[in-house]
Amino acid sequence: MDESKSLNFIEQIIEEDLESGRHSTITTRFPPEPNGYLHLGHAKSICLNFGLAERYNGTCNLRFDDTNPEKEDVEYVDSIKEDVKWLGFNWNGEAHYASDYFDQLYEFAVELIKSGHAYIDDQTVDEMSTSRGTPTRPGKESPFRDRSVEENLELLEGMKSGEFAEGTRVLRAKIDMASPNMHMRDPVLYRIKHAEHHRTGATWFIYPTYDFAHGQSDSIEKVTHSLCTLEFEVHRPLYNWMIETLQIYPSRQIEFARLNLTYTVLSKRKLLQLVEEKRVTGWDDPRMPTISGIRRRGYTPNSIRNFADKIGIAKRDNLIDVALLEHSVREDLNKKSWRKLGILDPIKLIISNFPEDKIEYMQGINNPEDESAGKREIPFSKELYIERSDFMEDPPKKFFRLGPGREVRLKFAYIVQCVDFKKNSQGEIAEVHCTYDPATRSGSDTTGKKVKGTLGWVSAEHSIDAEIRLYDRLFLTEDLGAVDDDFKNHLNPKSLEVIESAKVESSLESATPGDQFQFERQGYFIVDNDSSEGKLVFNRTVSLRDNWAKGKP
Numbered sequence: 001m002d003e004s005k006s007l008n009f010i011e012q013i014i015e016e017d018l019e020s021g022r023h024s025t026i027t028t029r030f031p032p033e034p035n036g037y038l039h040l041g042h043a044k045s046i047c048l049n050f051g052l053a054e055r056y057n058g059t060c061n062l063r064f065d066d067t068n069p070e071k072e073d074v075e076y077v078d079s080i081k082e083d084v085k086w087l088g089f090n091w092n093g094e095a096h097y098a099s100d101y102f103d104q105l106y107e108f109a110v111e112l113i114k115s116g117h118a119y120i121d122d123q124t125v126d127e128m129s130t131s132r133g134t135p136t137r138p139g140k141e142s143p144f145r146d147r148s149v150e151e152n153l154e155l156l157e158g159m160k161s162g163e164f165a166e167g168t169r170v171l172r173a174k175i176d177m178a179s180p181n182m183h184m185r186d187p188v189l190y191r192i193k194h195a196e197h198h199r200t201g202a203t204w205f206i207y208p209t210y211d212f213a214h215g216q217s218d219s220i221e222k223v224t225h226s227l228c229t230l231e232f233e234v235h236r237p238l239y240n241w242m243i244e245t246l247q248i249y250p251s252r253q254i255e256f257a258r259l260n261l262t263y264t265v266l267s268k269r270k271l272l273q274l275v276e277e278k279r280v281t282g283w284d285d286p287r288m289p290t291i292s293g294i295r296r297r298g299y300t301p302n303s304i305r306n307f308a309d310k311i312g313i314a315k316r317d318n319l320i321d322v323a324l325l326e327h328s329v330r331e332d333l334n335k336k337s338w339r340k341l342g343i344l345d346p347i348k349l350i351i352s353n354f355p356e357d358k359i360e361y362m363q364g365i366n367n368p369e370d371e372s373a374g375k376r377e378i379p380f381s382k383e384l385y386i387e388r389s390d391f392m393e394d395p396p397k398k399f400f401r402l403g404p405g406r407e408v409r410l411k412f413a414y415i416v417q418c419v420d421f422k423k424n425s426q427g428e429i430a431e432v433h434c435t436y437d438p439a440t441r442s443g444s445d446t447t448g449k450k451v452k453g454t455l456g457w458v459s460a461e462h463s464i465d466a467e468i469r470l471y472d473r474l475f476l477t478e479d480l481g482a483v484d485d486d487f488k489n490h491l492n493p494k495s496l497e498v499i500e501s502a503k504v505e506s507s508l509e510s511a512t513p514g515d516q517f518q519f520e521r522q523g524y525f526i527v528d529n530d531s532s533e534g535k536l537v538f539n540r541t542v543s544l545r546d547n548w549a550k551g552k553p
Contacts, residue, residue, distance in 0.1 A: 038290060044308050048227060060092060101220050172186045189209055230255045265475065271283070296526075306331070327546070329542055340508060347429055350434070352434070363375045376507055401455060404421070468498070
């Protein structure tokens with residue numbers, strides 16, 4: 001443990017349990033349902049569960065709660081494993097599945113029937129819903145609640161064998177239909193589903209509900225601390241009732257606040273809507289808050305783990321500013337990303353007094369944060385490209401870039417002065433003409449001349465064409481949890497801008513998908529998988545600083 005940091009409430013519980021001898025070691029688990037791709041909220045849970053296991057020399061299981069075959073897929077299982085590994089964690093032994101325990105869970109159901117704590121109910125879904133009552137009105141007991149043990153066992157076996165149609169019968173716990181906790185009003189434990197399971201095939205015709213499978217799977221695996229988000233707090237009495245009634249290993253459920261991010265939706269159901277309605281290109285669209293999406297956008301495992309550490313673990317829900325997440329990735333990439341010159345909206349800059357056929361090689365610093373990264377050679381020629389926004393025909397006083405008669409330094413190169421410019425037929429600036437002072441070369445400047453502006457550039461002859469994808473926040477509304485209309489009404493129509501005519505320095509010719517760079521004065525970028533021979537595609541991970549205007553793209 002880092003003793004300089006105060007313990008969060010979960011760490012305090014764990015340390016008390018270890019010191020008291022209640023546990024000699026800890027076991028946690030990360031229990032996703034394989035019905036979608038993981039998002040940043042899951043990343044927080046991954047970092048918590050696996051991080052605690054590492055910190056206290058315990059173990060963490062990866063367990064798939066695969067109890068709903070209609071919505072589950074091997075694709076999701078594989079993506080979840082990849083995400084956990086990408087974040088830098090390894091689970092204990094082989095991956096676990098609730099389906100590993102289907103036989104044992106069924107035996108638990110039989111035990112509950114035999115002890116008089118469960119029964120088969122023939123009511124329809126609507127009848128059960130009505131009879132459950134309301135939070136202020138007690139429920140009504142099912143007319144099938146007092147079936148004999150023998151009849152219940154016979155019907156459960158028939159459900160298991162596929163004798164009954166879906167929706168005709170369920171197994172319910174017999175607890176208290178007057179309980180103020182709705183989850184204790186005879187909850188459903190098993191339902192009939194004639195569906196193929198991604199692991200067990202057509203073996204089973206009944207499947208346990210999440211509430212039944214989850215807690216008992218924790219107990220089977222001897223999970224010491226079962227960490228859940230706050231919405232499961234009302235489920236805890238049922239979790240404990242099952243443990244006490246079945247007399248099984250007493251895993252302890254502890255709830256913490258889920259991650260809520262500004263301008264972000266963290267709901268698998270809603271993210272699935274975006275994918276299915278083609279509002280995004282897929283689960284790994286770099287605008288998506290999925291782990292696969294942020295990975296493709298260029299976020300690093302270290303930045304996500306640092307972000308999770310910064311926001312900490314709370315007992316009450318709160319809204320985290322997404323700017324903190326963006327700061328975390330800037331902080332990480334600033335230390336490791338090599339600098340490159342890239343021009344997103346190029347216009348020609350012609351140095352009139354530079355020799356026509358001369359090529360010089362400037363020394364570019366690869367990373368000022370890492371001296372060992374060294375330098376690279378960047379070709380410099382008479383015709384260059386600069387950013388269109390770096391020149392103004394009639395610049396204001398505090399515009400420290402190029403304008404008629406103004407001087408700037410070209411990064412790693414010379415000081416130049418604008419002497420002329422030309423427009424195209426549409427009235428747009430097409431060329432900027434400058435002169436340079438040979439005595440002002442970076443690293444050997446003997447003039448002592450000072451200028452306020454430094455511009456990026458690339459050699460027109462040597463630059464490489466690139467496609468740049470500028471990603472912004474997917475939503476315009478800060479707190480999407482507070483909106484009462486369709487969340488899709490709040491999508492940012494300018495969340496993606498594609499630039500097809502960017503120019504980047506020649507050293508990027510050998511860049512491959514996954515390589516990350518900082519384009520000087522532009523931001524951090526990653527080479528996308530859509531790149532091919534002769535075509536580089538870059539995704540902007542994040543700009544150099546947070547220049548987001550609240551509520552606006």
